[in-house]
Amino acid sequence: MIDLRSDTVTRPTEAMLESMREATFGDDSRDGDPTVIRLEAMAAERMGKEAGAFMPSGTMANLVAMLTHAQRGxxxxxxxxxxxxxxxxxxxxxxxxxxxxxxxxxxxAMDLDALREALRPTLRNQMGTALVWMENTHNRAGGAVLPLDHMRSVHALAGERGVPVHLDGARIFNAAAALRTEARTLAQYADSVCFCVSKGLSAPVGSVLCGSKAFIERARAYRRMVGGNMRQAGPLAAAGIVALETMVDRLGEDHRTARRLAEGFHRIDASLVDPREVETNLVRVELRKSGRRAIEWSASLKEKGVLVAPCDAYALRFVTHRHIGDAEVDAAVSAFASLWDGR
Ligand SMILES: Cc1ncc(COP(=O)(O)O)c(C=O)c1O
Known part of the structure; x- marks a missing residue:
């Protein structure tokens, strides 16, 4: 099977497995685990923040960020x-x-005029803005990269009103690779940022939420509240460390295979995807012209040995990663082409 459903399907590398076997087994929520502490420090450094907290998932990191930044209502x-x-x-x-x-x-990238109009203070008869949120790369926009100028403007607008900014950077290293810069260059435009080691970076589990020391201290309490307290997480953190050390620099290769995939689809029918819009490792393929729903396409492709997930009623999302090379891309394009011709 050629698995293009997500970059979360990546298996840990041999080096990760080795480091997991040798990891420490301290209790993260009691007296701390040295490997988790090391991952959190590395993550904070990469993001240009003071501190980090290891989380089981990107979803939890986002949720804890909301809870920590904003008051109910x-x-x-x-x-x-x-x-x-x-x-x-x-x-x-x-x-x-x-x-x-x-x-x-x-x-x-949210419309800046709409943001300017929507930002508002809390008054006795008006709910105020508690948090501004960005996502880079942007999943549903097909792995689109928010330009740095845009991020700077969002951060400045929020800052003028004293509103904090969170960056969902689940795939921030893909964004940084596409912009040929460091992740911290993007993260400087947010008060908190989270990223996943479990996606293209190939570690089995985990995300890190980063921010100021005071923010992360409060975030640890909310993480506990939502059941995300980590115990002997050393082996998971160990894989995360190897992910940061060895997997970041190869992400450009996934972007290259994604473009190759998009070019293949574009040759089948130009309505499917514009390869010029593929900036990272996600390829959104529009199927409306076929008249068949994405779920039907994914079922037919599965029969041909290609796994892919719908991202909308009439769109599929193909994701390239470490286990996808040119041969897999070409096979997936051929499988799709045979179905397109017979549709
Ligand atoms: C942009 C973005 N944020 C957050 C998440 C959630 O991560 P997790 O699956 O680890 O909960 C994802 C997962 O695909 C994502 O694409």
């Missing part, structure tokens, strides 16, 4: 296609007790 402003609004099952309202306003955007 406040409003979160974010681009309407954000992962947290569309795929994290309403934790923002259901657990964090926050209202939210999805702002229109282009390729994941």
């Amino acid at each position: 406040g409003e979160v402003l974010l681009e309407q296609g954000s992962h947290t609004l569309n795929a994290e099952l309403g934790g923002i309202a259901g657990v964090a007790g926050l209202f939210y306003r999805g702002l229109p955007g282009h390729r994941g």
Whole structure:
């Protein structure tokens, strides 16, 4: 099977497995675990922040960020296609007790005029903005990269009103690679940032939330509240350390295979995808012209040995990663082409 459903399907490397076997088994939530402490320090350094807290998932890191930044009843402003609004099952309202306003955007970047208009203080008859949210790379926008200028403007607008900014950087290293810069260059435009070691970086589990020391101290309490307290997490952190040390620099290769995939689809039919829009390792393929739903396409492709997940009723999301080379890309394109011709 050629598995293009997500970069979360990546298996740990031999070096990760080796480091997991040798990891420490301290109790993270009691007196601390040295390997977890090391990962958190490395993560904070990479993000240009003071501190980090290891979390079981990106979803939890986002949720804990909301809880730590914002008071119940406040409003979160974010681009309407954000992962947290569309795929994290309403934790923002259901657990964090926050209202939210999805702002229109282009390729994941929220409209700055809409943001300017929506930012508002709390008054006796008005709910105020509690948090501004960005996502880079942007999942539903097909792995689009928010430009640095955009991030700078969002941060400045929020800052003028004293509103904190969180960056969902689940794939921040992909964004940084595409922009040919360091992750901290992006993270400087947010008060907190989280990223996943479990996606293209190939570690089995985990995300790190980073911010100021005081922020992370409070975040640890909220992490406990939502059941994310870590115990003997040393082996997981060990894999995360190897991920940061060895996997970041190869992400450009996943971007190259993604473009190759997009070019293959574009040759089949130009309506499927514009390869010029593929900036990282996610390829959003639009199927409306076929008249068949994404779920039907994924079922047919599975029969041909290609696994892929729908991201909308008429769109599939193909994700390239460490186990996908040119041969897998070409085989996936051929499988799709044979179905397209016979549709
Ligand atoms: C942008 C973004 N944020 C957060 C998450 C959630 O990460 P996790 O699956 O570890 O909960 C994902 C997962 O795909 C994501 O794409």
